[in-house]
Amino acid sequence: xxxxxxxxxxxxxxxxxxxxxxxxxxxxxxxxxxxxxxxxxxxxxxxxxxxxxxxxxxxxxxxxxxxxxxxxxxxxxxxxxxxxxxxxxxxxxxxxxxxxxxxxxxxxxxxxxxxxxxxxxxxxxxxxxxxxxxxxxxxxxxxxxxxxxxxxxxxxxxxxxxxxxxxxxxxxxxxxxxxxxxxxxxxxxxxxxxxxxxxxxxxxxxxxxxxxxxxxxxxxxxxxxxxxxxxxxxxxxxxxxxxxxxxxxxxxxxxxxxxxxxxxxxxxxxxxxxxxxxxxxxxxxxxxxxxxxxxxxxxxxxxxxxxxxxxxxxxxxxxxxxxxxxxxxxxxxxxxxxxxxxxxxxxxxxxxxxxxxxxxxxxxxxxxxxxxxxxxxxxxxxxxxxxxxxxxxxxxxxxxxxxxxxxxxxxxxxxxxxxxxxxxxxxxxxxxxxxxxxxxxxxxxxxxxxxxxxxxxxxxxxxxxxxxxxxxxxxxxxxxxxxxxxxxxxxxxxxxxxxxxxxxxxxxxxxxxxxxxxxxxxxxxxxxxxxxxxxxxxxxxxxxxxxxxxxxxxxxxxxxxxxxxxxxxxxxxxxxxxxxxxxxxxxxxxxxxxxxxxxxxxxxxxxxxxx
Numbered sequence: 001x002x003x004x005x006x007x008x009x010x011x012x013x014x015x016x017x018x019x020x021x022x023x024x025x026x027x028x029x030x031x032x033x034x035x036x037x038x039x040x041x042x043x044x045x046x047x048x049x050x051x052x053x054x055x056x057x058x059x060x061x062x063x064x065x066x067x068x069x070x071x072x073x074x075x076x077x078x079x080x081x082x083x084x085x086x087x088x089x090x091x092x093x094x095x096x097x098x099x100x101x102x103x104x105x106x107x108x109x110x111x112x113x114x115x116x117x118x119x120x121x122x123x124x125x126x127x128x129x130x131x132x133x134x135x136x137x138x139x140x141x142x143x144x145x146x147x148x149x150x151x152x153x154x155x156x157x158x159x160x161x162x163x164x165x166x167x168x169x170x171x172x173x174x175x176x177x178x179x180x181x182x183x184x185x186x187x188x189x190x191x192x193x194x195x196x197x198x199x200x201x202x203x204x205x206x207x208x209x210x211x212x213x214x215x216x217x218x219x220x221x222x223x224x225x226x227x228x229x230x231x232x233x234x235x236x237x238x239x240x241x242x243x244x245x246x247x248x249x250x251x252x253x254x255x256x257x258x259x260x261x262x263x264x265x266x267x268x269x270x271x272x273x274x275x276x277x278x279x280x281x282x283x284x285x286x287x288x289x290x291x292x293x294x295x296x297x298x299x300x301x302x303x304x305x306x307x308x309x310x311x312x313x314x315x316x317x318x319x320x321x322x323x324x325x326x327x328x329x330x331x332x333x334x335x336x337x338x339x340x341x342x343x344x345x346x347x348x349x350x351x352x353x354x355x356x357x358x359x360x361x362x363x364x365x366x367x368x369x370x371x372x373x374x375x376x377x378x379x380x381x382x383x384x385x386x387x388x389x390x391x392x393x394x395x396x397x398x399x400x401x402x403x404x405x406x407x408x409x410x411x412x413x414x415x416x417x418x419x420x421x422x423x424x425x426x427x428x429x430x431x432x433x434x435x436x437x438x439x440x441x442x443x444x445x446x447x448x449x450x451x452x453x454x455x456x457x458x459x460x461x462x463x464x465x466x467x468x469x470x471x472x473x474x475x476x477x478x479x480x481x482x483x484x485x486x487x488x489x490x491x492x493x494x495x496x497x498x499x500x501x502x503x504x505x506x507x508x509x510x511x512x513x514x515x516x517x518x519x520x521x522x523x524x525x526x527x528x529x530x531x532x533x534x535x536x537x538x539x540x541x542x543x544x545x546x547x548x549x550x551x552x553x554x555x556x557x558x559x560x561x562x563x564x565x566x567x568x569x570x571x572x573x574x575x576x577x578x579x580x581x582x583x584x585x586x587x588x589x590x591x592x593x594x595x596x597x598x599x600x601x602x603x604x605x606x607x608x609x610x611x
Contacts, residue, residue, distance in 0.1 A: 003148045007034040013142040016121055017089050027086045027121035028071065031141060035119075036072070036084075039156045047073040052108045070105040073113075076160035082106070082115035082126075093118035093125045094135060094424055095273075095417045103132050115155065123425065126154060138424045182456075183525045185223050187556050187584055191215050199418045200242060203411040205263050205355060206362045206385045207237040208468050211461055211531065212562050217243040219459050219582070223527040224249060228456035231521065233444035233514060234494075238264030240459050241437060246422035250436040252455070254444060256493050258483035259358075259474040261441045266355035267415060268437065269348040270430035279349050280409050283340050288402060292332045301332040305339050308479040314472035314499050317390035318367075322479040325365045325390060333401045334364060334480070352416070354481065356408035361480050363404055366396045384473045443492040444514035450521040458518050461531035462494060462511060464539060469498035512546045519550035522587050528552060532581040543583060553591035555584045 011030070016022050036046060052068040072084040085102045087093060098118060106116035106129045115136075117126040122142075125135040137154060139147040153159060194214045196202045201213045216239050220230055226248040232240035235253035237260055244251035245268075255261055292298045308331070311322045319325060326334070334357075341357055344350040362368075367383035367390055383391040423433045440449070444462070463470065471485055471493050478485060490500045494510040518528055530543060544554060560582050 002145050003038070004142070004145050007038060007144070008141075013122060013140075022089060022121065024086050024088045027088065027119060031121050032072070032084065032086055032119055035124075035144075035151075036074070039152060041074055041157060045075045045157065047075060052105065052110050068105055068108065070102065070111075073105075073111065074155075076157050079160075080111045080113045081157070081160040082113045082117060082155055083111060084117045084119065087118055087120040089121045091120050092421070093120050093123055094138065094421045099125075099127065099132055103127070103129065117155070124151075126151075134424060134429075138427070140425060180225050182223075182527070183586065183588070185527065187558055188218060188222055188582075190558065190560050191218050193561055199411075199414040200246070200267075200422070201237075201239060201415075204267060204415050205237065205359045206381060207260070207263070208385055208388070208470060208473060209461065210237050211239045213239055213243055215560060215562070215582075216240050216459055217247060219529050220244055220247055220249065220457065223459075223529065224457040229454060231447075231450070231455045231458045231518075232460045233447060233458070233518060234460045234462045235264065235439075236260050236461065238267065238439070241439065242268070242419070245433050245437055246419065246426070248426040248428075249456075252438045252440070252450065254440050254442045254447070256441070256443055256489050257470050257474055258441055258485060259477050259481070260470075261439060262351075262358070262481060262483060263355065264439045266351040267412070268419065268430075268434055268439070269351055270434060271346075271348050271352055271416065273413065273417070275346065276349050276352065276413070279344055279346070279353065280406075283337075283344075283353065284402060284406065286340050287337055287405075290336060291401070292329065292336065298329050298332040301336050302328060305332075305335040307331045307335045308476075309482065311475050311479045313390050313475060314469065318392040319390065322476055325367055325392075325476055327366060327396075327398070330364055330366075330398065334361065337401060337405065338480070352412060356405060356412055358477055358481060359408045359411070360401070360405050361477055363399050364401065365476065366392050368397060368399070369393045370397060382476070384476060388468055388473060390476070444494065445492060445510055445517060447517045447521050452520050453523045455521045456523060456526055458522055458528045459531075460518075460529075461533075462514070464532075464534040466495070466497045467534070469493075469495050472499050508542055511542060515543070515546045515552075516550055519547075519552060519587065524587055524589055526587055527555075528585040528587070530583040530585065532557070532583050547585050548591070551587065551591055552585040553588050555586050557581045557583045 008030070049069050049071065050073045052070070070083045071086045074081045074084065083102060083106045085098070085105070087098060091098060093099070102116045102118055105111060106113045114129055115126060116129060117124065119125075119141070123138070123140055124144075126137040127135050137147065137150055144151075191212075191214060193212045198213045201210070220240075220243055224230060227250070229250045229252065230240065230244035231252045231254075233254045235241060235255040236257075238253050241251040241253035241264060253261075253264055292301045308322050308326075313320060313322060313325075323331065337360075338354075338357060341350065341353045344353060362382045362385070365382060369381060369383055369386055369391075383389060383393070420430050423430050426433070442449075444460075471490060474485075477483070490498075492510065493502075494507060494514065496502055496504050496507040522528060528547070530547075532540065532543065534540075548554065558581065560580055562580050
């Protein structure tokens with residue numbers, strides 16, 4: 001019998017985080033106690049809630065004794081082997097003050113153990129007291145079978161026998177995969193949307209469209225195995241690539257938009273958190289000492305420091321060029337801040353700071369809109385992301401530069417810490433994880449850098465017709481970040497209309513070429529999941545027929561919500577789905593054809609469910 005089944009039976013770990021009644025006490029009773037018993041600890045070996053004396057705390061003129069109380073102190077013979085503390089499922093057990101708290105228990109004069117550990121019911125982390133930066137063992141409880149031998153080697157009573165020499169593990173320990181038949185993977189049911197639950201995505205940087213991370217994560221896990229190569233040729237803000245990496249896969253993210261590539265690369269760039277904090281404080285101090293507040297200050301900065309590139313805005317905009325989207329004061333403040341950031345010598349920290357700066361641009365402009373719901377500074381959006389055009393706000397709100405820049409710092413820091421936490425769960429550093437990633441500027445029509453039949457799974461959300469002209473709408477950010485968009489980029493962008501007046505035939509041709517390339521690079525017996533978000537049957541038939549012509553086998557479409565109803569849906573209720581369809585294909589050697597007579601009925605039924 002597997003250890004997981006033996007210890008926890010049929011416990012559903014995915015439901016633990018959703019269960020508000022599953023508290024720290026439940027973590028002790030349901031998770032920790034069975035683990036300790038199986039490791040070989042008896043009632044006599046376990047001291048629960050042992051109070052430790054701490055130095056007196058002076059409050060006014062009085063001294064007060066403070067007691068430290070670890071949840072578990074594990075004894076072996078006459079000494080203390082290690083300390084374990086339970087946390088609720090919502091609490092962190094890496095990169096958090098909780099680690100320092102348990103470290104204090106382990107190093108207390110009454111304990112002095114070599115190891116300490118934390119468990120929140122979903123994860124388990126073990127540290128050596130000499131190194132609290134990274135755990136020596138960190139895994140999901142749901143994957144305990146693959147880590148049990150190492151857990152016993154580190155923390156069982158036998159590991160602490162007097163005179164026994166212990167070597168501590170620092171390598172990569174992977175779970176042995178169970179039998180996995182790629183071709184027989186089931187189609188998934190609709191997945192509850194939890195967009196805001198992942199800091200690595202939510203609040204990092206606005207983008208025109210973004211798949212909910214939990215949907216992408218679940219699809220990747222269903223159709224691929226750890227170590228597999230995952231491709232998204234319309235990568236956007238990188239949700240597919242990031243979820244592939246944090247689930248211990250390799251990732252290839254391709255997008256024609258340099259803004260999208262910049263966002264993903266900057267978010268994933270590994271940084272030393274202490275150095276990052278120092279750089280932010282240094283920039284904050286210099287900016288505040290030089291911040292232009294008077295008219296003379298503003299004019300002086302504008303004459304000394306370069307602002308955004310003078311790029312033309314797309315047709316339908318309220319003004320003609322990017323600089324007209326900002327007041328003189330906004331331009332001066334942003335120009336000064338950017339000039340200070342550019343002095344940072346560490347490339348990864350500089351790009352991370354520019355990611356924060358780019359997020360600030362989203363709010364600090366004359367198109368920044370709030371609503372009756374989002375009334376606080378920083379809760380609105382630039383019109384390009386809300387209305388898909390540059391519309392000046394009727395009552396522009398000028399957010400405070402450093403207040404919001406500091407909020408960006410907190411959001412990006414939280415995102416990077418969460419990514420590192422996920423990497424550690426895979427027994428990897430961020431640097432090792434980034435070695436598994438390719439984040440590239442390019443076209444889905446040309447994946448020549450990938451060998452034929454080299455990809456294990458494709459999940460992609462392509463642009464649909466006239467919905468969103470990504471390159472046109474990204475011009476404000478590209479102008480500030482000095483990101484170049486070429487005529488060839490516009491030529492290869494798979495949209496209809498836009499500033500270059502691309503025809504439906506051109507769009508259809510680009511999508512067809514993209515599907516052909518996806519077919520070429522995907523291995524046989526592997527899957528392609530294609531997000532579909534348009535009610536025009538022509539788009540549906542284009543995808544199905546092109547896939548079938550290439551050799552894909554249509555396996556079925558699943559209705560899937562993706563969060564809040566978009567502005568585009570409210571404006572175009574009869575052409576844009578309120579949710580989306582995820583169309584699934586298999587690349588088989590003998591694909592079955594889809595009958596066109598039945599196809600029309602299928603799409604009709606599915607669309608009715610998705611309206």
